[in-house]
Amino acid sequence: MKILTQMEAEILGSKFFFTGKPCGNGHISKRYTSCNICVQCVNDRRERRREYLKEQSREYHRKHPERHRKLAKEWRLKNLDYVRRYMRQYMVAYRARLKTEQPI
Numbered sequence: 001m002k003i004l005t006q007m008e009a010e011i012l013g014s015k016f017f018f019t020g021k022p023c024g025n026g027h028i029s030k031r032y033t034s035c036n037i038c039v040q041c042v043n044d045r046r047e048r049r050r051e052y053l054k055e056q057s058r059e060y061h062r063k064h065p066e067r068h069r070k071l072a073k074e075w076r077l078k079n080l081d082y083v084r085r086y087m088r089q090y091m092v093a094y095r096a097r098l099k100t101e102q103p104i
């Protein structure tokens with residue numbers, strides 16, 4: 001990767017620049033010209049945020065199971081075609097698995 005300062009990248013209109021030096025977290029990765037943040041740091045933060053939101057959602061569903069059931073039912077009714085298609089595919093795979101698996 002070509003070494004470029006943030007200012008040079010700005011002049012060239014490049015979205016990224018690369019110094020070859022590690023960031024505060026030790027990544028040697030290109031950086032966003034707009035904010036000087038390392039791309040790997042942004043991806044890591046996004047992944048952590050995704051996990052956090054997933055956990056928050058699970059926690060919410062654990063605390064409010066009746067609300068979750070109601071919303072899930074509404075969603076299924078609103079997406080009947082998708083649910084039917086999904087169940088059909090699931091059953092095809094399930095039957096295929098039953099045929100190949102040996103009984104215990």
Ligand SMILES: [Zn+2]
Nearest residue numbers: 023027038041
């Ligand atoms: Zn980084």
